[in-house]
Amino acid sequence: MSQTRLNVITLGIMLSLFLSSMEGTVVGTAMPSIVAQMGGLSIYSWVFALYMLTSTTSVPLYGKISDLFGRKRVYIVSMVLFMLGSLLCAQATSMEQLILFRGIQGLAAGGVLPLAFIIIGQLFSLEERAKMQGLFSGVWGVSAVVGPLVGGFLVDQISWQWVFYVNIIPGLLACALVWFAWREEPVAPSKHIPIDFAGAGLLTAGAVLLLLGLNELHRPLGWVLVGVSILLFAALIWVERRAPDPILPLHLFRDRLFNVTVLHGVFAGWAVFGSLSFVPLFVQAVLGTSATQAGITLTPMSLTWTITSIFSVRLLLKMGYRALVLTGMAILSAGALGMALINEFTSPALIMFYTALMGIGMGISMPAFLIAVQSRVRKQQLGVATSTVQFSRSIGGTLGTSVLGAVLSAALASNLRAIGSDPASISLESLMDPLARASAAFDEALRQALSLSLVQMFGVAFAASLIALVVVSFSPRGKISQIERMGEEDGARDPLSRVRSPDAG
Numbered sequence: 001m002s003q004t005r006l007n008v009i010t011l012g013i014m015l016s017l018f019l020s021s022m023e024g025t026v027v028g029t030a031m032p033s034i035v036a037q038m039g040g041l042s043i044y045s046w047v048f049a050l051y052m053l054t055s056t057t058s059v060p061l062y063g064k065i066s067d068l069f070g071r072k073r074v075y076i077v078s079m080v081l082f083m084l085g086s087l088l089c090a091q092a093t094s095m096e097q098l099i100l101f102r103g104i105q106g107l108a109a110g111g112v113l114p115l116a117f118i119i120i121g122q123l124f125s126l127e128e129r130a131k132m133q134g135l136f137s138g139v140w141g142v143s144a145v146v147g148p149l150v151g152g153f154l155v156d157q158i159s160w161q162w163v164f165y166v167n168i169i170p171g172l173l174a175c176a177l178v179w180f181a182w183r184e185e186p187v188a189p190s191k192h193i194p195i196d197f198a199g200a201g202l203l204t205a206g207a208v209l210l211l212l213g214l215n216e217l218h219r220p221l222g223w224v225l226v227g228v229s230i231l232l233f234a235a236l237i238w239v240e241r242r243a244p245d246p247i248l249p250l251h252l253f254r255d256r257l258f259n260v261t262v263l264h265g266v267f268a269g270w271a272v273f274g275s276l277s278f279v280p281l282f283v284q285a286v287l288g289t290s291a292t293q294a295g296i297t298l299t300p301m302s303l304t305w306t307i308t309s310i311f312s313v314r315l316l317l318k319m320g321y322r323a324l325v326l327t328g329m330a331i332l333s334a335g336a337l338g339m340a341l342i343n344e345f346t347s348p349a350l351i352m353f354y355t356a357l358m359g360i361g362m363g364i365s366m367p368a369f370l371i372a373v374q375s376r377v378r379k380q381q382l383g384v385a386t387s388t389v390q391f392s393r394s395i396g397g398t399l400g401t402s403v404l405g406a407v408l409s410a411a412l413a414s415n416l417r418a419i420g421s422d423p424a425s426i427s428l429e430s431l432m433d434p435l436a437r438a439s440a441a442f443d444e445a446l447r448q449a450l451s452l453s454l455v456q457m458f459g460v461a462f463a464a465s466l467i468a469l470v471v472v473s474f475s476p477r478g479k480i481s482q483i484e485r486m487g488e489e490d491g492a493r494d495p496l497s498r499v500r501s502p503d504a505g
Contacts, residue, residue, distance in 0.1 A: 005181045005182070005183075008177050008181035009119070009177065009178055009181045009182050011177055012173075012174045012175070012176075012177030012178040012181070013116045013119055013174070013178065014116075015170055015173060015174040015177070016075075016079055016082075016112050016116060016171070016174040016175075016178075017112070017113065017116045017143075018143045018170075019082070019112075019143075019167050019170055019171055019174070020082065020108075020109045020112040020113055021113070021143040021147075022143035022146060022147040022150070023051075023105065023109065023147075023167070026147040026148065026150055026151035026163055027047065027048070027051075027102075027151065027163060028048070028148065028151065028276065028277060028279075028280045028294075028298065029148050029151035029152045029155060029280050029294045029298070030151050030154070030155045030160040030163040031047060031280060031281065032280060032281055032284040032285060032294070033155045033160045034047075034095075034098065034160050035095070037160070038092075038093070038094055038095050038098070039095060046099045046402070046405070047095070047098060047099055047102050048102075048277045048401045049398050049401045049402040049405070050099050050100075050102055050103040050106065051102045051103065051105060051106035051109070052106065052273070052394055052397055052398040052401065053103075053106065053204075053207055053208065053395075053398045054103045054104075054106035054107040054110060055106035055107065055109040055110040055113070055394070056110065056391055056394035056395055056398060057110070057200065057203055057204040057207065058106075058107050058110030058111065059110045059111075059113070059114050059390070059391065059394075061110075061195065061200055061247075062074060062078065062110060062111040062114055062115060065195070066115060071115060071119050072178065072179070072182055074111060074115060075111070075112070075115045075119065075178060076175055076178070076179060077111070078108050078109075078110075078111030078112050078115065079108070079112060079171055079174060079175050080108075080175070081104065081107065081108035081111075082105060082108035082109060082112055082167070082171060083167060083168055083171040083172070084104065084108075085101055085102070085104035085105030085106075085107070085108055086105060086164040086165070086167040086168060086171070087164070087165075087168065088101035088104060088105075089101040089102060089105060089164040090161040090162075090163075090164035090165050091161075147302075148280075148294070148296070148297075148298040148299060148302075149296065149299065150163075150166070151163050152290065152293070152294055152296070154166065156290050195245075196239075196240075196243045196244075196245060196246055196247040198239050198243070199236060199239050199240050199243055199246055199247040199248060200247050202232050202233075202235055202236040202239060203236055203247060203248060205229075205232055206229045206230075206232035206233045206236060207229070207395065207398070209225045209226075209228050209229035209232065210225070210226060210229035210399075212225050213225030213226035213227075213228075213229060236248065237250065248388070249385075249388060252377070252385060252388060255376065256474070256476055257372060257373065257376055257475065257476050258373055258376070258377075258385070260369075260471055260472065260474055260475050260476075261369040261370075261372070261373050261389055261392075262388065262389065262392040263392075263468070263471045264325070264329075264365065264369060264468050264471055264472055265366075265369075265389055265390075265392030265393035265396055266392050266393075266395065266396035266399070267396060267464045267465070267467045267468035267471065268329070268332065268361075268362065268365065268366075268393070268396065268464075268465065268468040269392070269393040269394065269395070269396025269397040269400060270396045270397065270399055270400030270403070270461070270464040270468075271332065271336050271358070271400065271461045271462070271464040271465035271468065272332070272358050272361075272362055272397070272400075272461075272465075273393075273396070273397025273398075273400055273401060274397065274400025274401045274403070274404040274461050274464070275336070275339060275355075275358070275400075275404070275458060275461045276298065276301070276355075277401045277404070277405075278404065278408070278454060278457065278458075279294070279297060279298060279351065279355060280294035280297070280298070281454065282342070282351075282451070282454045283297050283348055283351065285447070285450055286344050286447055286450060286451040286454065287344070287346075287348060289348060293348060296348075296352075297348050297351055297352050297355070298355065299352075300352045300353070300355060300356035300359065301352075301355040301356055301358060301359035302359065303356075303359070304356045304357075304359035304360045304363060305359035305360070305362050305363040306363070307363070308359070308360045308363025308364055309363040309364075309366070309367050312324060312328070312363060312364045312367055312368060313367050313368075313371065316367075316368055316371060320477065321368045321369070321371070321372045321475075322472075322475045322476070322477055324364060324365070324368045325364070325365040325368050325369060325472050325475060326469075326472055326473065326475075327364060328360070328361045328362070328363070328364030328365035328368070329361060329365055329465070329468055329469040329472045330361075330469065331357050331360050331361040331364070332357065332358050332360070332361025332362060332365070332465055332468075332469075333361070333462070333465040333466055333468075333469050334357055334361075335354045335355060335356070335357030335358035335359075335360075335361065336354075336358060336458070336461055336462040336464075336465040337462050338350075338353070338354035338357065339351070339354050339355070339358075339458040339461065339462065340455065340458045340459040340461070340462040341455075342354070342455060342458070343451060343455065344447065344448060344451040365472070366393070369389070370389055373385050373389055400461065400464065403460070404457050404460060404461060407456065407457045407460050408453055408454060408456075408457045411452070411453035411456045411457060412449060412450060412453040415449040415450075415452050415453050416446075416449050418449075419445050419449060421445070421446070421449075
């Protein structure tokens with residue numbers, strides 16, 4: 001393949017990666033305006049939770065399906081589905097419709113993100129791939145910074161629908177670049193291990209029911225859903241023990257480093273991604289700023305996360321990974337503590353400082369743990385180990401967003417009753433409406449009730465960060481170069497090596 005074609009394909013892949021990664025942040029700044037128009041504050045968190053859930057659980061399937069039908073076809077299908085989901089989101093007329101269409105959008109993003117890295121790995125040599133990974137990390141960082149700003153500008157200057165419409169033209173361009181420039185060789189027929197659809201189905205159903213149950217714990221139905229989800233997870237373990245190529249590799253969980261990494265991903269993702277979804281709500285509804293200002297508030301976290309990730313990898317060569325991740329989690333917990341202490345008089349600049357600390361913590365700890373795990377496992381286990389670590393962070397963010405949303409709803413109802421107001425008779429959406437905030441009829445007590453409720457919710461996120469800090473303290477000691485030798489001492493290397501290859505039958 002000519003260098004020109006490679007450059008065109010790379011540009012198309014980078015563009016699609018930019019769109020799908022930006023979608024995780026651009027919607028957050030638009031949500032208060034969407035709630036002001038359509039209502040549905042009680043199910044606010046599901047706009048983020050369902051997107052993260054569908055994008056997370058579909059990742060392993062896309063990789064396997066692309067092995068069967070070719071990368072190019074599956075990439076194009078996922079991009080078309082992503083644009084369709086964007087169009088449907090823009091046309092939504094209720095919060096329930098928006099949540100459903102966000103699920104479709106997330107299902108597509110679950111293919112775009114991993115396929116971008118799979119395609120680069122297939123088209124470039126090892127030396128070239130290292131440069132591409134740096135370039136793609138830069139795209140990810142830029143999208144994290146630009147997303148909130150673009151979202152705030154579109155909401156303030158045009159309408160919230162354009163947060164979704166803006167994906168269409170770049171998405172079509174990315175599809176055209178990849179489709180016409182990439183001449184993929186036909187997939188050679190070979191013996192494939194069956195795709196673990198049973199595992200994927202049980203994992204998705206269990207996660208969905210768990211999230212639904214956590215949102216309904218104030219009713220008997222919620223506890224029933226949680227109970228059913230536990231049964232599904234038990235069935236998942238039974239199925240995965242017998243699957244030739246399980247979607248959830250249980251054998252990896254015999255290693256202490258891997259367990260610590262996964263638990264860190266769940267609780268750190270819970271604290272950071274959960275909080276990230278509600279910061280724009282606090283800045284707009286409580287502090288009374290614009291959507292653009294809310295987007296700017298998230299920018300320091302994105303910047304510190306990206307910059308710190310780059311430098312933390314270099315520090316791994318000079319110090320033990322354990323000291324690095326402990327430092328990162330201590331900084332993250334400090335930022336989460338600051339968020340748990342804010343109030344309606346806190347300045348946006350101070351919130352930016354606290355979220356920047358959380359970004360530094362994630363930028364230090366996440367790459368260190370990922371590299372440690374990748375150094376720990378054998379080469380043939382690299383893909384499954386990496387995807388599981390990424391899955392833990394995503395599912396942690398999904399659970400965190402859902403649980404924090406439930407905490408917010410319960411706390412707000414309690415705080416409203418405490419001031420003598422009936423939650424059912426109050427229009428909370430007025431808090432997101434600039435005209436209502438400016439009117440004399442605006443209820444200051446309602447704003448204070450929401451402020452207190454959000455702070456209580458941030459307190460739960462702080463508790464999750466403390467759990468992550470405690471979990472990290474159980475990390476095995478040593479530098480990256482010593483990780484493999486430590487595994488032999490723990491007796492964990494042999495179990496990790498028992499992975500069936502595709503040719504093992």
